[in-house]
Amino acid sequence: MARDRRKNPRHTNARMEKITRERIRARGDVCAICGKPIDYTLKKPNPMAFEVDHIIPISRGGKLYDMDNLQATHRICNERKGNQLDDERDAMHMSLTTSCDLWS
């Protein structure tokens, strides 16, 4: 039973991805990065189109389909964000964990 058949989480379930996308879209949130409204009717090549961003990246253990880990962004904002925020989060996480280690 303990067979660990790991797949790339990004490729596991296209259907699930579509459902979560629709759920985020239904929330009608503003862009989590710039705070401006998103035109949910815009389609992909458009830089202002809607894109789902993972608050905690999958590579850091963030859940792929957890609604609490997903936020709506503009494509352009998500793209601009790049790894910048990830680095900040990393630094924050590091300082949190190291301080815990130091004081325990």
Ligand SMILES: [Zn+2]
């Ligand atoms: Zn934006």
